[in-house]
Amino acid sequence: MPFLESEEENLPRRKGVLIMDEKTVRRALTRIAHEIIERNKGAENLGLIGIKTRGAYLAERLAKIIFEIEEVQVPLGFMDITLYRDDIQTKLDQPIVQKTEVMFDVADKIIILVDDVLFTGRTIRAALDQIIDFGRPKLIQLAVLVDRGHRELPIRADYIGKNIPTALNEQVVVKIQEVDGEDSVTIEKEKRK
Amino acid sequence: MKLKSRHLLGLEGISKEEIGLILDTAETFKEVLERPIKKVPTLRGVTVVNLFYEASTRTRISFELAEKRLSAELVNFSASTSSVKKGETLKDTVKNIEAMKIDMVVIRHQSAGTPYFLTQCLSSSIINAGDGAHEHPTQGLLDLFTLREKYKKIEGLKVVIVGDIKHSRVARSNIWGLKTMGASVAVCGPTTLMPYEIDKMGVGVYSNLDEALRGADVVNVLRIQLERQKGGLLPSLREYANEFGINSDRLKRLNPNFTIMHPGPINRGVEITPEVADGPYSVILDQVTNGVAIRMAVLYLLSGGEGKVE
Numbered sequence: 184m185p186f187l188e189s190e191e192e193n194l195p196r197r198k199g200v201l202i203m204d205e206k207t208v209r210r211a212l213t214r215i216a217h218e219i220i221e222r223n224k225g226a227e228n229l230g231l232i233g234i235k236t237r238g239a240y241l242a243e244r245l246a247k248i249i250f251e252i253e254e255v256q257v258p259l260g261f262m263d264i265t266l267y268r269d270d271i272q273t274k275l276d277q278p279i280v281q282k283t284e285v286m287f288d289v290a291d292k293i294i295i296l297v298d299d300v301l302f303t304g305r306t307i308r309a310a311l312d313q314i315i316d317f318g319r320p321k322l323i324q325l326a327v328l329v330d331r332g333h334r335e336l337p338i339r340a341d342y343i344g345k346n347i348p349t350a351l352n353e354q355v356v357v358k359i360q361e362v363d364g365e366d367s368v369t370i371e372k373e374k375r376k
Numbered sequence: 377m378k379l380k381s382r383h384l385l386g387l388e389g390i391s392k393e394e395i396g397l398i399l400d401t402a403e404t405f406k407e408v409l410e411r412p413i414k415k416v417p418t419l420r421g422v423t424v425v426n427l428f429y430e431a432s433t434r435t436r437i438s439f440e441l442a443e444k445r446l447s448a449e450l451v452n453f454s455a456s457t458s459s460v461k462k463g464e465t466l467k468d469t470v471k472n473i474e475a476m477k478i479d480m481v482v483i484r485h486q487s488a489g490t491p492y493f494l495t496q497c498l499s500s501s502i503i504n505a506g507d508g509a510h511e512h513p514t515q516g517l518l519d520l521f522t523l524r525e526k527y528k529k530i531e532g533l534k535v536v537i538v539g540d541i542k543h544s545r546v547a548r549s550n551i552w553g554l555k556t557m558g559a560s561v562a563v564c565g566p567t568t569l570m571p572y573e574i575d576k577m578g579v580g581v582y583s584n585l586d587e588a589l590r591g592a593d594v595v596n597v598l599r600i601q602l603e604r605q606k607g608g609l610l611p612s613l614r615e616y617a618n619e620f621g622i623n624s625d626r627l628k629r630l631n632p633n634f635t636i637m638h639p640g641p642i643n644r645g646v647e648i649t650p651e652v653a654d655g656p657y658s659v660i661l662d663q664v665t666n667g668v669a670i671r672m673a674v675l676y677l678l679s680g681g682e683g684k685v686e
Binding site for chain 1: 679
């Protein structure tokens, strides 16, 4: 992947510890898919909503795995939570708003919210508010690839790919095939510029 | 990517990338307007004043809805029911309003340059909602958005703006915006309603409508501003309708996939016949729908805080 290599060259050298690779990411997602089906006694009445950007692709993969197991096509939606952020007035640049595409009715469904990293919980708070503005789901569960701790709100995940205890000055970098050309989770010491 | 200025005074000098950003953002907001709850909490705590010194239906309601759907606080002001009647100056009026702690001002005024004047005496963000014969940037943007929605790109479109170019802020904002986005623009109207040196804006100038329409993709029909026609610039409205009115006969000279636009309000039977205005090629009501999304995008992009980017 020439694009990634050249990008790496421009970044300052920093120690990255590989926590998950392609195989472990796939196994974690497969396990989560099974857990979702088990906890909800099947895949009927489910709806998957991925938080953009990487959570959206993870939700897409979960839908695929659930279909392979249960042969049920779970409705899939993508959400951009920018408009529901709590720090929008304090930022210098307004973040670019991406499209939210939730084409199915969330009312009375079991919604599985999917994101890559669970950190402060603020993104999830914004996503919960947005889902509830779309309708009244029966319940909402949260699936994340990585839980890195340091919550600032009383929020927890129902399905976790991997618990990674971190220090605040560390950065958890999730790369996924569809965006970054590879599946990996690494911890880096200093915050990326 | 962000807007260079914290005010929107006109489309003159706004780059292609900035216009692209506003149009892309408006697409997101258009989706918000399709939701069961057409409201997002984005501008909670932001106070916007709508300062209207001139009559308006569409622009004013459109801004109001845009503000409400972003959860902003809003205050309406119209000159006719305020202390302007007692002789309070514009500067005193806005200074007093700003003293009540506001963040953004949307202003429409009969004098060109008023929004710029406000940027000099206030610290709020200023959005021009039409100033004299100068600019009406959100109208220009919503016209661009409507065209991009229909044709996928604006580059290469042939647009004819017909009517009272002299008094039209809509024409000026459209010309700036369309030229920046790569469309070719022509203006057409009676010589008395054509400003001097309009060709310097890089547009074709016609006084014969049929010539102007040849091969055009889009006709943007301007309103004959009856309130500004006291000076004998037109012999009669009937003569104008005959020479420059858009009727179904004239449309035969257009490309098959053409579009009729009008910023409203329509003088039916003067600049456009009812069957054209309500016909299949008209996007007049789409323009109005898109106006709310565009104004939400502008309010959102101009409302950034002063904190750090994460």
